[in-house]
Amino acid sequence: MEKILQIKDLSIFRKIISGDTQNIIENIDMDIFKNEIFCLIGESGSGKTTIALSILKLLPISFDIISGEILFEDKNIIKMNKEEMQKIRGKKISMIFQEPSAYLNPLMISGKQIEESIKENEPDKKSRVIKILKEVGLEEKHYFSYPHQLSGGMQQRIMIAMSIINHPLLLLADEPTTALDIITIHQIIHMLKELQKKYQMSILFITHDLSIGMEIADRIGIIYKGEIVEIFKPMEIENLSHPYSKKLFNSMIGRYKKGERIKITDEKNT
Amino acid sequence: MRKLIIKRLLHIIPLVIGMSFITFLMIRFSPGSPFTTLRMNPEISPATIAALEKSFGWNKPPIIQYLDWLKNICLLNFGISFTYHTPVLTLIKYRLKNTLCLALFSLSLSWILAIPLAVIAGYKENKFIDKVLSSIAYISISLPSFFVALLFVYFVSKTNVLPLGGTRSLFGANVTPYQHFADYLSHLLVPGLVLTFVNLGWIFRLMRNNFIDVYHSPYITTAWAKGLSTKKVLFRHAFKNAINPMLTILGLEIGSLLNGAALVEIICGWPGMGSLILHAVLSKDMYVVMGSLVISGVLLIIGNLIGDILLLLTDPRIKIS
Amino acid sequence: MRIFLQRLRRYSKLGYLSFIFLVIFYFIAFFADLFVPYNYTHQWLSKSFCPPTKIHFIGPKGHFHIRPFVYNYVIVNPALRTYKEDKTKKYPIFFFVKGPERKIFGIFKTDRYLFGVQKPAGIFLFGTDLYGRDLFSRLLYGARISLSISLIGVLFSFVFGLITGGIAGYYGGVIDYIIMRFTEILMVFPSFYLMLALRAAFPLSLSSVQVYFLIVLILSIIGWAGLARIIRGMVLSIKEEEYVLAAKSMGLSDFKIITSHIIPNTFSYTITALTISIPGYIIGEAALSLLGLGIQEPYPSWGNILSSTIGNLRVLTYDPWMLIPGFFIFFVLINFNFLGDVLRSVLDPKNW
Numbered sequence: 055m056e057k058i059l060q061i062k063d064l065s066i067f068r069k070i071i072s073g074d075t076q077n078i079i080e081n082i083d084m085d086i087f088k089n090e091i092f093c094l095i096g097e098s099g100s101g102k103t104t105i106a107l108s109i110l111k112l113l114p115i116s117f118d119i120i121s122g123e124i125l126f127e128d129k130n131i132i133k134m135n136k137e138e139m140q141k142i143r144g145k146k147i148s149m150i151f152q153e154p155s156a157y158l159n160p161l162m163i164s165g166k167q168i169e170e171s172i173k174e175n176e177p178d179k180k181s182r183v184i185k186i187l188k189e190v191g192l193e194e195k196h197y198f199s200y201p202h203q204l205s206g207g208m209q210q211r212i213m214i215a216m217s218i219i220n221h222p223l224l225l226l227a228d229e230p231t232t233a234l235d236i237i238t239i240h241q242i243i244h245m246l247k248e249l250q251k252k253y254q255m256s257i258l259f260i261t262h263d264l265s266i267g268m269e270i271a272d273r274i275g276i277i278y279k280g281e282i283v284e285i286f287k288p289m290e291i292e293n294l295s296h297p298y299s300k301k302l303f304n305s306m307i308g309r310y311k312k313g314e315r316i317k318i319t320d321e322k323n324t
Numbered sequence: 325m326r327k328l329i330i331k332r333l334l335h336i337i338p339l340v341i342g343m344s345f346i347t348f349l350m351i352r353f354s355p356g357s358p359f360t361t362l363r364m365n366p367e368i369s370p371a372t373i374a375a376l377e378k379s380f381g382w383n384k385p386p387i388i389q390y391l392d393w394l395k396n397i398c399l400l401n402f403g404i405s406f407t408y409h410t411p412v413l414t415l416i417k418y419r420l421k422n423t424l425c426l427a428l429f430s431l432s433l434s435w436i437l438a439i440p441l442a443v444i445a446g447y448k449e450n451k452f453i454d455k456v457l458s459s460i461a462y463i464s465i466s467l468p469s470f471f472v473a474l475l476f477v478y479f480v481s482k483t484n485v486l487p488l489g490g491t492r493s494l495f496g497a498n499v500t501p502y503q504h505f506a507d508y509l510s511h512l513l514v515p516g517l518v519l520t521f522v523n524l525g526w527i528f529r530l531m532r533n534n535f536i537d538v539y540h541s542p543y544i545t546t547a548w549a550k551g552l553s554t555k556k557v558l559f560r561h562a563f564k565n566a567i568n569p570m571l572t573i574l575g576l577e578i579g580s581l582l583n584g585a586a587l588v589e590i591i592c593g594w595p596g597m598g599s600l601i602l603h604a605v606l607s608k609d610m611y612v613v614m615g616s617l618v619i620s621g622v623l624l625i626i627g628n629l630i631g632d633i634l635l636l637l638t639d640p641r642i643k644i645s
Numbered sequence: 646m647r648i649f650l651q652r653l654r655r656y657s658k659l660g661y662l663s664f665i666f667l668v669i670f671y672f673i674a675f676f677a678d679l680f681v682p683y684n685y686t687h688q689w690l691s692k693s694f695c696p697p698t699k700i701h702f703i704g705p706k707g708h709f710h711i712r713p714f715v716y717n718y719v720i721v722n723p724a725l726r727t728y729k730e731d732k733t734k735k736y737p738i739f740f741f742v743k744g745p746e747r748k749i750f751g752i753f754k755t756d757r758y759l760f761g762v763q764k765p766a767g768i769f770l771f772g773t774d775l776y777g778r779d780l781f782s783r784l785l786y787g788a789r790i791s792l793s794i795s796l797i798g799v800l801f802s803f804v805f806g807l808i809t810g811g812i813a814g815y816y817g818g819v820i821d822y823i824i825m826r827f828t829e830i831l832m833v834f835p836s837f838y839l840m841l842a843l844r845a846a847f848p849l850s851l852s853s854v855q856v857y858f859l860i861v862l863i864l865s866i867i868g869w870a871g872l873a874r875i876i877r878g879m880v881l882s883i884k885e886e887e888y889v890l891a892a893k894s895m896g897l898s899d900f901k902i903i904t905s906h907i908i909p910n911t912f913s914y915t916i917t918a919l920t921i922s923i924p925g926y927i928i929g930e931a932a933l934s935l936l937g938l939g940i941q942e943p944y945p946s947w948g949n950i951l952s953s954t955i956g957n958l959r960v961l962t963y964d965p966w967m968l969i970p971g972f973f974i975f976f977v978l979i980n981f982n983f984l985g986d987v988l989r990s991v992l993d994p995k996n997w
Contacts (some may be wrong), residue, residue, distance in 0.1 A: 158546065162564075564658065586835075586838065620835050
């Protein structure tokens with residue numbers, strides 16, 4: 055299968071105010087294939103978001119990439135300049151975020167925010183936006199809605215519309231369902247899966263919830279303290295080797311098998 | 325939307341009544357009747373004083389006096405100045421024009437200078453240029469307006485580059501309107517620049533902090549992730565959102581400018597409301613003090629109202645709550 | 646307190662420096678008697694508007710003197726008030742010199758001054774004013790008045806604001822409504838105009854003690870409204886916190902809840918709010934005295950020393966040392982502003 059993105063030996067540091075540095079990501083190797091949904095699972099602080107942001111070169115100033123390369127279409131993203139990045143961001147690789155209410159501009163109508171993603175000189179922008187709005191399950195009138203007038207789920211649909219309007223090759227979804235209620239989560243996940251098939255794109259889906267990963271992913275990577283400890287396919291879930299991924303699996307299984315108690319593992323021992 | 329504005333307008337009525345009542349209390353019960361100074365003036369006949377006393381109902385119970393006075397100010401009759409012997413309204417009109425010119429001049433100049441500088445400093449946060457600009461702003465904030473005025477007057481009197489005091493130095497019939505305007509403007513420059521400098525620091529600081537807050541907010545990350553150009557991210561997203569809360573400040577500024585202007589006017593010899601009220605206080609010219617207080621209060625209320633309405637018009641989030 | 650200072654020092658060296666500066670300033674102002682070379686009423690009739698005295702180390706023949714000395718200043722042109730140094734005699738500077746007897750804090754009698762020179766020469770570090778009084782001494786005494794007014798004023802409005810804001814926030818309802826409308830009305834007046842009007846409500850000629858407390862009163866009336874609103878807001882937000890609800894459910898009295906739960910928890914905010922508001926009081930006093938409505942002669946304050954420059958271009962142009970009090974005000978204000986800024990971040994629990 056063709057690789058769309060290759061991350062090789064990536065390490066990221068973060069400078070702390072006191073002058074020290076802190077390892078966020080250490081020597082990560084990871085590939086994303088064409089048309090696959092790759093799910094990255096880990097607890098908060100494990101560096102999931104950092105990976106996604108580094109792919110778009112959107113890391114905060116205090117973060118430093120110290121080694122490694124991120125290859126996209128055979129070019130190293132880390133070495134790219136601003137203009138080259140602008141051609142990739144939102145066009146070939148786009149991103150959706152955890153809290154749509156914070157990630158949408160509160161003073162701009164939703165339609166305009168989607169329309170901005172389209173290249174300057176393309177015709178019929180508005181009709182394209184309205185078409186995509188319908189595709190993500192919204193209506194024409196939502197073009198004129200301000201973000202605060204929409205529910206969390208609708209805001210996330212706006213974000214999705216914004217990110218897929220240019221039919222990107224890769225969509226980075228950073229915990230897109232965490233801030234939503236359980237019914238909306240499943241609607242959004244199914245919609246993402248359908249859109250992925252329709253547009254033949256790859257998705258890097260980041261979550262802390264293994265059950266969501268099992269539902270959506272073609273492959274799953276477990277990240278723990280800045281390192282990818284295990285990559286597997288959903289059907290191989292029973293044969294996990296790393297203690298952390300086993301723990302994750304055990305806590306999930308409790309929810310799924312009726313009558314079986316959740317195994318509480320001791321945090322300190324692992 | 326319209327409801328909210330009407331509600332805000334209605335809110336003004338008790339405010340004005342309370343404000344005028346406090347003004348009345350302060351002045352009416354201060355020691356010495358305002359007519360005692362008048363009585364000492366031989367040019368005014370006792371009959372005039374008696375008529376005045378009657379017209380202002382000075383012999384009636386205080387509450388009736390207050391209501392009469394309130395009725396009078398609603399009819400824009402602020403009484404007669406005891407020292408200038410002219411209606412207070414005429415005095416205030418002329419002075420208010422000068423003060424508003426001064427305030428408007430320094431308001432626009434300080435905003436024109438401060439906003440772009442603040443955006444530059446905010447964009448280059450903690451870089452050299454930001455540190456320089458922020459330090460200047462700090463000095464501007466910590467310098468009291470009267471001291472800036474004194475320093476500036478010292479500088480001007482040493483160098484003689486600008487006219488000092490008054491509003492004009494060209495008189496006569498053959499002064500063209502253009503010359504007249506230029507003359508007025510050149511006299512405005514000394515107090516105007518002082519007030520601009522004093523005001524500059526605040527605006528800069530507020531806008532810089534706003535801009536930095538906005539610039540680090542998640543939706544700016546979204547804008548970058550969409551692949552927008554730096555120009556679009558900065559202006560369409562960061563600047564617009566940062567300038568929005570400043571609109572309230574614009575309204576509030578009218579009050580702070582009146583404050584700052586008063587002392588600057590007195591020191592630079594600009595005939596505005598500040599020197600009017602000071603001389604009125606010194607000569608116990610009660611109706612002038614009361615009139616200027618009420619008018620300045622109303623101006624402040626109007627300023628706040630303008631700020632609120634501007635924000636209401638530009639921030640869609642407020643409509644709902 | 647010690648923890649607070651440590652935190653301040655660790656967080657911002659400059660903020661700590663401002664704090665130290667201010668402590669030194671207030672110390673000197675409080676003990677002004679001990680630092681001045683002359684009394685604030687001591688007049689030198691032949692030395693009106695004498696420029697700052699130059700301190701020399703090198704004599705006219707080029708010899709170096711370990712003990713610095715000054716020359717006597719003699720008037721050259723009485724109309725233009727120009728002075729020159731009379732280089733025929735050196736007057737070395739001595740410490741703890743004898744002078745006219747005076748009382749420190751009105752209690753301790755002494756005839757010693759920290760430093761000085763033999764008459765007829767005088768040492769005027771910042772020059773003299775119209776009556777030939779040493780500006781440096783007047784500045785230090787003036788600091789005592791200007792700085793103490795700001796402290797007492799801020800304390801007054803704080804206590805008043807704490808009571809009213811606390812009551813408004815804690816009880817809510819009608820009381821809250823009345824107090825808040827009242828503060829709103831007070832805040833509608835531009836504060837400078839209100840200050841003048843309040844001053845007008847009292848007789849113009851008062852004794853110096855009366856004027857002092859009148860200024861404190863006026864400034865605290867003006868500052869009170871803002872503080873009351875801040876405190877009300879804090880009380881409102883804390884009132885709903887779990888630990889206050891818990892205290893209530895345990896049957897603690899209102900007074901006990903306010904004093905042992907609400908006030909301690911708003912302490913850091915109020916310290917910051919007070920630090921930020923002190924400059925306003927210093928400016929207020931200076932402005933009133935500057936306009937001749939505050940501290941009256943012969944008592945010095947930073948404002949009334951400056952007042953001789955207003956509307957008097959001659960003084961401003963030829964005797965610019967009369968502007969020195971302005972630099973002192975600026976210096977104190979910038980330190981307060983800086984400290985206030987740093988406190989805001991230091992006392993913010995998020996930054997610990």
